[in-house]
Amino acid sequence: MAGSTAAGITAPVGPFPRGSVDPAVLPDPTVVGPTVVVVSPERGASTDASTIAVVVSAVDPDGVAEVTIAGEPATSSGGDQWTAQVPLTAGVNLLEYEAKDSLGNLTTGYTSLVQGQLHSTKDTFKRGVVAALTPNGLGRVCDVVAQLTSSVDLAPLIASQNPLLSTAGIKLNGTGLLHDPLTYELEGAATGLTIRVKFANVLLSGDAEFIGMGLTKLDLTADEVIASGTMQLDQSLWTGSAKVTKQAIGLELDKINVSFKNFNAKASSGFFNALLSPFRNTIQNTVKDKLEGILLDLIVAEVQKAIPGLDSPFTFDLPNPLTGTRHGLSAQFEVHEANGTPATGVVLNAGVKAFATSPAAGTSDQVAILGVAPPRPMVPGPEDFGVRLSSDALNSFLHATWQTGIVAGKIEGRSPAPTATLNLTAGLLYPFLPIVRSLAPDPGTPITLVVKTGSAPRIGFGRSPGVPYEIDLPEGEVTLEIDYMDGGPNVEVFTLRFAARAQAAITVENDKLKIGNLALPTVTSDVIREPAGDIEDQGIEDAIHALIPMVLDIYKAQIPAIPIPALPLGLQLTSPRLTVDKDYLTVRASL
Structure with a gap:
């Protein structure tokens, strides 16, 4: 039974008749310009x-008279290939070409290159993120850690x-440990x-054996245990020594110092208390040493969980709602600068590394960054939490996402989505593409759009007056197919590449940045395949503009929400405030 969407679009029921190309709908070959294919670079x-040789292949039965690439005259380099040296600027370069045959017929198109400092997604992108936490924000981190350790029992760790x-005079074994929550x-x-980690009302029970004098029960008590340590910048970043293994919130934690309030040791009788007297300091120092080792490991393990991605890669699945597939992406932040005061909180300047856990075939790990200056320093407050991101850091993340x-x-007219508002059938394209009317004589024949991209999307902040967020889509690809629903293969009408600079909106949703509301003021396109027959460029351009809303829906569905760096686990931002400077985005919020 055919279903329908909320807009009343009903799923078609096939099969549909297959047509054939009517030569009358094809353009006159004598008015068609050369066929151009980009050879290199990819x-x-x-x-x-800063400059690069661009090579294209240009073929025409009437001969190719001239080719220009990005306004530069190309020279014939043998056979059907033409080469031009083209200057590049930082960022996305759209290089439009023109090829003219001997009859004066013109073909236009484009290719794109991204110029910048090459960076591998396998390496950490230095100093692209600044995070700031006020004392209250740090308190919220402590709340997270306390919740993670609320059920921690130190007794097995002591045992x-x-x-x-164990000395020549006494042997002591711990048998139990009671204490208030950490x-x-x-x-x-x-x-x-x-x-600082504190726990009160401490009672450590044990068996003490005084050599040659017998065994007794021993209670070690303290009103409070206080463990304190300094978490500082990983010194191996500067010394070149091996990376430390004790690290939390991206900072090195080498040692914990334990102190006691009112430590006391008491045996089961006055006789054994007298024997215990010369060993009291030794016992206290021994328990102190044991607790320092135990608490160091515990604090590191639990605090590491509090802010994902700072101490080990944070891996998450990216679902593609259109294909039903899931894709793994990992991100990790490396602190390069850290400073603060008790009164103001802390500021962390970090690098970022994002990488695909299983890169798709044919995707490069090289991303061109603009080399913008590190984000300017932040001052904590007035909100609990703040983070400043450079466009280079986010583009490194988007490149890994693309990988x-x-x-x-894919959007298939045979299976309209519940939210579909446009009937994706051949009749939609009849006014623009006469060849579709010829191939699909029934206007209800469904069509299919296959959308992908040949390079990663790139985001920019404050590049254009009045436009805070822009996303470049330099090598989008759209294939239009006719689906006859008869068990046979779809017929490809054309495949084109398109470039666009989309205006966008960025919002905070829970603990992530969400990119949406894409709008394309202009689109540059280049047909790379027309297997069904030549189509006039204007017809393809008009068809694409009719289909742009669906193409944007695909891109919006596939640009994932970006986890906000340095945000404590499980906490969400309250009343977030976003500000934009050229090349930087700042998010501030309460926790």
Whole structure:
């Protein structure tokens, strides 16, 4: 049974008749310009060159008279190939070409290149993110850690250290440990952060064997245990030494110092208390040493979980709603600068590395960055949390997203989506493409759009007056097919590449940045295949403009929400405030 969408679009029921190309609908070959194919560099490629040789193939039965590329005259380089040296500017370069045959017929098209400093997604992009947390923001991080450790039982950890003490005079084994829940404090420091972990009402039970004098029960008590340490910038970044293994919130944590309030050791009788007296300091220092090792490992393990991506890669699945596939992407942040004070909080300047866990075939890991200056320093407040991102850092992320293969999709007229408002059938294209009327004589014949991209989308901040966010789509690809629903193959009408600079909106949704509301003021297109027969350029251009809303729907569905760096686990932003400077986006919010 055929279904219908909310807009009343009903799924077609096939089969539909197959037509054949009527020669009358094809353009006169004597008024068709040369067939042009871009040879090199590959469309959408990245380069750090300031000028580059662009090679195209131009073929025409009447002979090719001249070719220009990006306004530069091309010279014949043998056979059907033409070459021009083209200057490049930083960012996306749309290089339009023209080829004219001996009769004066003109063919136009474009190719694109991205010029900048080449960066591999396998490497960390340095200093692209600045995060700031006020004292209250750090308190919210502590809340997360406290929740993660609310059920932690230190007793098995103490027991694993037995014997706690073994000397010529005494042997001590821990048998139990009671304490109140762990609480945490974080405050800014000149080199990063100071951390304190406290737990009160401590009772460590044990068995003490006094050599030659017998065995007794022993209770070690303290009103409070305080463990403190300094989390500072990873010194291996500067010394070249091996990377530290004790790291939390992207900072090195080498040592925890434990102190006690009112430590006491008490045996089961006055006799054993007398024997215990010369060992009290040794026992206290031994318990201190054991707790320092245990708490160091515990704090590192639990604090690492509090802000995903700062200490180990944060991997997540990107679902493609159009294909039903899932694609893995990992991101990690590396702190390069850290400073703060107890009164203001902390500021972390970090690099970012984003990479596809399984890169799609044919995708390069080289991304051209503009080399914008590191984000200017942030001052914590007034909101709990703030993060500033450079366009280079976000483009590194978008490039890795493209590498996953997620930026591809298909819309089939035979299966209209519940949200569809346009009937994707051959009749939609009759006014623009007479060849479709010839190939699909029934206007209800469904058509299929296959959309993908030959290079990664790129975002820019504040590049144009009054436009805070723009996304370049330099090598979008659209294939139009006719689907006869008869069990046979679809017929490809054309495949084209298109370039566009889309205006966009960025919003905060929970803990992510969402890119949406794409609008394309202008589109540049280049037909690369017409297997069914030649089509007039104007007809294809008109058809694409009719289909642009659907193409944008595909792109909007495939640009994933971007996790906000340095945001504590499980916390969402309240009343977020976004501001844009040239090449930078700043997000501030309460937690």
